[in-house]
Amino acid sequence: MKLVHVHLKLWKLTSLLFLFFIGLHVSLAQSIVSGQVVDDSNFGLPGANILVKGTTEGTYADIDGNFELSTNVAFPLDIDVSFVGYLTKTLTIQQPMTDLVIVLQPLPGYDVVVSASRQQEMVQIAPASVSLLTERKLRSDAVVDPMLSLRNLPGVDIAQYSVGGGQINLRGKSGVFQTETFIIADYRNIVIPSLGFLVFGQHPIDMLDLERIEVVKGPASALYGPGVEAGVVHFISKDPFSYPGTSVSIGAGNRRQFITSFRHADIISDKFAYKITGQYRSARDFELDPNDPDHAERIAGYRTPIVSAITGEPIEATVPDYDQKSYGVTGTLAYRPNENTTLYAIGGFGVYEGLFRTSQGEAYVGSGRPFAQLRLNSGNLFAQVFWSKINSKDGEAFLYNTGLTTVTISDQYEAQLQYNFDLKNDKIDLTAGGDFRLVTTDTKNTIHGRFEDDDDYTILGIYAQGKYALSDKLEAIAAARVDRFSALKETSISPRLGLSYQSSPSSTFRLTWNKAFGAPSSLNLFGDTPLDDTGSFLIYLLNGKEPISFNNDQGYNFITQSITQGGNIPLASIYGLVTSGLASSGQFPQDLVDYLFSITPNFNGDTNAVPTSEPVTRSPLTLSESDMFEFGYKGIIKGRWALNADLYYIRRKNILSAALPIAPFLIYPTAGNDLGASVIANTDPDVLAQYGFTPESLAGIYSNSIEAFTLDENGVPTALGLLKSDNSPPGVGTYDFAYLNFDKVDYWGIDLGIEYFVNDDLSLFGNLTWLSKTLWQELSIANSDLTAPLSLNTPDKRVKLGVNYYPQKGFYYNAALRFTSD
Template sequence: MKQSLIALFLLFSTWAAAQTTISGSVVDSETQEGLPGANIIVVGSNTGTAADFDGNFSLTTTAQLPFQLEVSSVGFGSKIIEVTSADQTIQVALSFGQNLQEVVISASRRSEKVQDAPASVSIITSREIRNSANVTDPVRNLVNIPGVQVQQQSANSLNFEMRAGSGVFGTSAFPILDYRYLVTPSAGVFLSYQTGLSNIDIERVEVVRGAASALYGPGVTSGVVHFLSKKPIDYPGTTVEMYGGNLSSFGGALRHAARNENKTFGYKINARYNRGNDFTLDPVEDAAFISTFQNSVRQPAIKNKIVDATQQGATLLNASEMDTDGDGNPMSSEYKNFAVNAHLEFRPNDNTSGVIAGGVNNGSGLFFNSQGVGFTQGSDYWAQARLQKGGLFAQAYYNYNDGGSEDNPTFLYASGFRQVAKRASLEAQLQYNFDTPNFLDSNFTVGTDYRNTSSDSEYTLYGRNDDDDPYVITGVYGQGTSRLGEKIDLTYALRYDKFNFIDKGAIAPRIAMVIKASPKSSFRLSYNVATTGPSALETYIDFPVRTLAPGVLDIWLAGQIDPQNFSPGAGIEITGMNGFTLPYGTPGLPLAIPYGAVAAPTLQGLIAGLNASPQTAGLIPYVQNFFNGYAGPKGLTGSLTPYNLFNQQPMTSLTNTGSAEIGTLSSWELGYKGMLGDKWSLGVDLYTYERKGFTQFTAIGPTYALGGINQIAGDLATAVSTDFAADPIIQAVIAAGTTAAVNAQVQAGVEAQYTANGIPQAIWATGAPANALFPGSPAIPSVADATAATAAGIIPGAIAAATQQLVGGVAQAFTQGGAGYVAAVTPIASVFGTVESDRVPQGDGITHIPAGYRRYGNATRSHWGSDISLRYLASENWTWWGNASWLSQNEWIPGEENDDDLPFSSYLNAPLFKYRLGVNYNADSGFRSSLAFQHDNAFESDQGFFAGTVQKKNLFDLNLGYQFNDGFGLDLSATNLFNQKYRAFPSMPVIGRRVLLKATIDL
C-alpha cells in the first residue's frame, strides 16, 4: 500500500517540459533592507518559494506567461506583481500593514499563508511583545488571543488552555518552541517557568485554534501554540533586558547573536533570570485549606515498592524551613528561575538549514494539580538537532528533568512526602513535503513521529509500577492540499498512532475546505478528529496523594494502567480501626463501636464509684459479670453519608473504573478571515466539540461523613443502661438486695415499736391472739408478719428506686464515655470511613480513600462555541482590537435537561462568555503604549481540591514605554492595574497588581 502511494505521488509530480524561472528581491519600503523569509507564491497555485536572508528569491514554475506573483511577509501588507517575461526585473517593496498573507508554519506543519490555512490562526509579533505588559513570563502574551484561556495561578505559575476546556495541571494545547515540545516529560504538565522562554528572543508566536491531532499526534485537542525564536543569522546583535518591581520582583535576560560575513553560519546565546515573592493564600478565608498542609517534608519510607505511610521517614525540610516568613502558612511565598541556552545555525544555501541547540532551565515554584498544591525544584536539560533541506524536515531532541533532590525536593503540601520525579523524553520527527502540480496543483506532506518517555521515581510516585512503566507513542501521518478550483482548496489528512503501554492504535482524520471569496477574505469549513490518551503520570501513578492523618488515613491515587474495582463483599472501612469494616450500605454508626472504644475506661470509673459506697460495693461482682459478657448495644446512632471527597457530591454506589483507553474528540468548524477595506480585519469561528472516552480525576470510592454526632453519647448511654436494666441477673440481684434491705429496715422499726409499746419479746416470734395480754388487748402479729405486711407496700418502690439509681449511674458513666468518644472522632467525622478499591495497599492498617481517573465510557459530551475577533489599523502605529468567545455549555449535571446522558457530572472549567479589548501604540522610536482589558464571566469548577465558583474578572493591563534613539528603552507596566483581587480557581493564591519597570538595551 505504502509503495503504491509513493509511486502515485511520483507519477503526479512529473514536471512538464515548459518551465519559467523568475528572480527578484523583496525589501522593506521604509528601510530598503531585504526581507528574509518573504513568501512568493504564483497566484492560483501552490507553487512558491521564500526569500533568502538578503531578501532575494528565485522561483521556477510551469505556469504559462503572463502570470501573477503574490509577495508577502510577516507584519507587512502583500502585493500582487504581474510577470510578463522570464527576464523581467522584479523588486518588491512591502509596507507595514494588516496582512492575511502572512506566512505560518504551524497550521499544516509547512509554510502557508494565514488566509490559506485550514485552521483558525493568530500571530503575536515581537513588536507586540515588546510593547506588552507581560514582562516576566512570555506565555502571558497569550492572554488577549481569542479562544485562549490563560490561568494566572500565582505570580510565577501559569497554565493555558483553549477550546477543549481548562485543567489546572496539564494542557490539551500543544506548546512548542522552535518545533520542540515544551510540556515536561511524563507528567504532561506545562511549567512555563521551566521552559526557558525569553521575550527578547521571540520572533513571533503562532496560535492555531482547534483540534490538531491529525498532524501533531495524541492529546492535541484544543490547539497549537508555536513560539518561534529569532534566528541568529537573521537577527544578529546583543540585547540586554532588566526589570524590577513590587513583590520584590527582579529579573533580566541576555541575548547575544552573531553570524559570519557570508550569512551561512550563526550562533546565539540566551540567559534569563527571574525571582520574586509570590502571591499567597488569604490567611483567614483559606485557613481551613492551609490547615491541610503538612509542615514538614520527608523522604518517604518504601516498603514492598510503595510509600509506607506508617513510617515517618527522614525529615528533609522542617517547619521553619517550610514557613520561612512565620505566617503559619507553609506554602512557599518565593520563587527563583534561571535558564541558559546556546544555538548554532547553519545555512549553507537557500535550500538547506540546520540547527544544533541545547540548554538548561532551572525553576523552583508552585504547581497546582487536582490533587492539591505542590512545589517543584530541579533542572530541565535539553538538546535539539534540526535539519531542513528542500521539502525534507528532520529533527530529534532529548529532554531530561532531574525533578529536584533531597536538598531541593519536589513535593505535595497535602502529603508532605518528597516525590522523586526524574524523567526524560526522546522525540524524533521526519517529514517530507512535495508538490504535484499536475495533480490538482497539490502539495503533500508525509511524516512520522516518535516519542519515548521514561521515568524513575524510586517508588515514591509510580510505586509498584516503577519497574515496568514503558511509554512510547509512534505515529505516521500524511496531508494533502489540492486545488479544486481557482478559489477552492481542499486539505485532507490522516494520522495513525500506536500507544505501546496499552497496545492500541488510533486514527485521526482531518478534512478542510478553504474558499477564497476574494484576495482579502476566505471562508473555511473543516472536520477534525483528535485522539487523546493518559500521560505517563496518569497511567502509572501509585502513591498517597494526600495525608489526612499520618499513619491512619490518606488518599491513595492509582493510575490507569489497570482497572480499579470493588470486591463484591467490599465494606465500609472505619478510619482508625485497623481495617475494621461495616457492611456496605450501613446507614449509621453501630453503637457497639463507640461502646468498644470507651467501655474499659468507663467501667473503671463506674466500678470505682460503686466501691465508694458500702451500699453498692456488693453489686460490683454482678456488674462486672454483666459487662464481662456484654458485647455492646445493638442498633445505630447518627448517620453515615457517602460523598465524593473532592467535589462534595453524593456518591451512593460503587462503580468500577476501567483501565486506560484512547479517547476521541471530533469537531466541526466554520470560519471566516478577511479584511474589511484596508484597515479593518475580522475573524469569526463557529465550532462544535464532541468528546468521548474522557476521564476525570476524582474519588473512586465514597468517603463517609458521620452525621448526628451530638446524639452519640446520649444514644450510647440509653442503649447500654437499657440493656443493663433488662438483664435478669441484675434485676434479681437488685430485687434481692433491695428486699433484704427493706425487710431489715422495716423489721427494725417493728421491733422498736413493739419495745415502745411494751410487747414482751417472748411473743415477737409467735405473736398473740386478742385478749392474750389483758382483757381487750388486740391481736398482736409476729414481728415477721408485721414486717412482711409493712414491707410489701415498700419493696416495689424501693426496687424501682434502686434500679433507677444503679442504671442511672451506668447511663451517666456511658454518657461521659460517649462524650469522650465524640470528642475523639469529631476531627475525622467528615472522613469517618471509606470503601477501599483493589488498587490501594491492603492489610497495612491504614484507611486509604481510593482516588483515580473516572472513565465516562462511551458517553459523548458535546458543546459548541464561537470566537470573534476584530482589529482596526488606524495607522502604522495605532491598532485597536477586540475579541470575544462564547460557549454553549460548560457544565453537565446528570438529571438535568442538557446532561448528554453522562453518568457523572462534568465541567469545562471555563467561562461561558469572555471578551478582550485593547489599543496599542507600537512605535519603533519614541513613545509607545498598550492598554488591554479582560472580562471573564463567573463559572463553576470541578478540579479535585480546586472545586467551586470562580468569580468573574475585570482586569486592566497597561504598558507605557519610551524608545530612545541610542537603542535604549524603558517600559513601565502594570498587570491587574486596579488591583482586583481574584483567583484562577478556588483555593489558589489571591492575585493582585504587579508593577514592573523594564529597561532594554540593544547593543
C-alpha cells in the first residue's frame, strides 16, 4: 500500500478529513503529482492551471504556486501547465513525483509585479495602471541615473532640473522641492521625509544592480498611506541567490559626467548568499550665464561669504559651486532557510555633494545618508523595519540667497507588517497590514526655528485589500486604509473600489476609484526660517502647523527701519529725517538748522500706513485630497502587440501651494500732507521770517522732500513698509511667506501605450499622454478671497516614439523621439 502525503492548510485539517482523504486515495489508487509552479525569478504563480492532456482532469496552484494533481490516467502521462501571460508548458511525467518544480516563461509584455497590491500578481491583472521595466530592458538603456530609464514610459514625465537631480511626475503635481510620487527601493521609502523630496545621489541605486522598476500610476493611499497622490515608483534590486557573479561598469558623458560602479554577489551555501554594490558619479552641473540679465540678477543675489547660522563664523565655500559628485556602498546578506522564507539584512550609505535647486533658490548640500534594513518574506508574511539618517552638519549645507548654513540631523524609522490569505475556497484573496513611520529632526534652529522641540513627524496606518472572484472572468477589488497623522492631529480614510474583467487570457479591462490624501512635509509644517536677506528686511517662511493671523497690527517701515503699531510712521521721525537731509545739503543756514532740530519734540502723531491688500489669514495646513476615476485596458493582441490604454478623471482639493506672500506691503499716501500740516502747526512764523520763509513755504519743502520717497514720478504711492503677521519673529522686519491650501481643481487625462515585438530581441514602441488642463492662472486659496496660479508643472501633451533592440548577448541599441507641448 502506498503512503500519500497530503498538503492541507493547518486550520482546515481535522482528523476526520485526514482519514477520509487517506482512504479515498488508497481506494482509487490514483496517479499523484505534486510540486510548485514558478516564474523565472522563482516566484510562485497562484492559480496556475495544471491539466492532464486530452482530459478534463486537473487542478489549480494555491497562493504560493503549490499544487497536487490526482488523476486516474496511468503513467506516463502528459500535463499542460498554463498561467495568464506565460507560455503554456507541456511535460511528460513518467512516475509519481512530490517535488516537481515547473518554471514558466512570460509572454512578451507580461511579468509579475508587487507594487500595485503590495503582493505578487501579474501586471496584466493588477488593479491599477502599471508599467514595468524588466532587467533585460534596463540593461539595454545607457543612462547614468536610474530615474532617466522611466522617460519613455506612458504617463511618466521626468523633470530634470540638474545633471544629477529631478522629479518623477506621474498623475500629480510636480514641484522643484516636493513630490507627490511615492518612491521606494526594495520596499524602503527613499523620499526625504523632512522635505518630501528625493536626492538620488544619497541613495546608491545603480543600473548594474536593478532587476526591475515598477511604476503604479494614480493615487495609492489605500495601501501606502498619505502622500501617495500621484503614484508609486519601486526600484527592485537583484537577489544574490538569483544573480550571483561580478560586474563592473564605467561610463562618461557631457557636462564632464563620469560614472563607475561594481556589483559582486555570491552564494555561500544553499541557505546563505550576499552581495556588495558601490558606485561613484561626478559631473559639472548646468551653469548660470553671467551675460544673461536674468541669470546675472540671480548671481548678484548670492551672499558671500557663507556664514554659520550657529556660530556666525565664515565658512570656506565656492559660490556658486557647479561641481557635483555622489558615491555610496550597499551590502546585503540573504538567509533562506527554506524555499518559502528569505530574510534580508541590508546596510549602506550614500553621499551627495553639489548644487541643490529648491523653490527657495539655489543651495549647496554635501552630506551623507546611511541606512539599514531588515526584511522578511515568509510564505504569505511580509515584515520589515528600516532606518535612515540625514546627517547634514553645520557648514555642509547652505542657501546662496541668505548666505547662511542650514543643519538637518534627521532620523527616519519605519516598520511594515503584512499578511496575505485566502477565504471562501480561494475565492477571496485578502491582504492586511500596517505601517509605522517616525521622523525626528534637529535643525539647530536653522530651519525649524521656534518649533525645534516640537517637530516629530509620525504616521500610523492599517490597511486591508480584498479581491473577490465574482466569476471566472470578473473580479471585484475593495481596499481601505486608516492613517493617523499626529503632527496635524488628523485621521484619513483612503478607500479603493474596482472591477477587473478578463475578456480573454491576454486582455483585461478595469474600472477603479481611488481616494488618496497628501501629507505636508516637515518643512511645510515646521519651517520657521529666513529665505532671503534683502539688507532692509528678511523674507521669512512661516510654519504650517499654526493658524496665521494679523491681530496684533504690527508693521515695519523701510524709512525708519522700525516696527510700529500698524506700520505707522511717527511724524517726528520723518521730520527729523528730512531735516537731516536739508542740513547735509547746505541749503539752510546753520542757525535755521539748529532751530528746526530744536522743535523736533513738538511733532506728535503719525502718518498712517495703508495696506496694499488684505492680509491673508490661514488655518493650519490640512491634508490634501485626490479622487481618481479610471477606466483602463491592458492586453496582448495576436501575441505581438502589447497595448495599454487609460482614461481617467481626477478631482482634487486642498493642494499644497508653493510658499506664497501673505503679508501686504504698506504705503503712505498722506505722508506729505501730514508732515506739511505739522510743520505749519509747529514752526514760529517770526523765526522763519528772519530767513525768508513762511510756515507754508517751509511746509512745501518738507512735503516735497518726503513725497520723493513715498510717491513715484506719477504720484502713485510707493511701498515703503510691510505688515507683520502675529506668527513672524518679533523685533525684526519680515516679508512673510507661507504654504497655503488651494481650493479645488479637476482635470481629465489619457495615457496610451503600444509596443510591437518584432521578435524576441527587437521591439517598436509609441505612447501618448494628454491632460485637459495643467495651469490655472487664478485659483482660489481655500477659505480665502486670495487667488494664485497653480501649475502641475508637466506638459499637457507628450508623444514618444522609439525602438529597442536587446538581444540576450551582444550590443544593445535604443533610440527615442519625444515631443512635449509648452
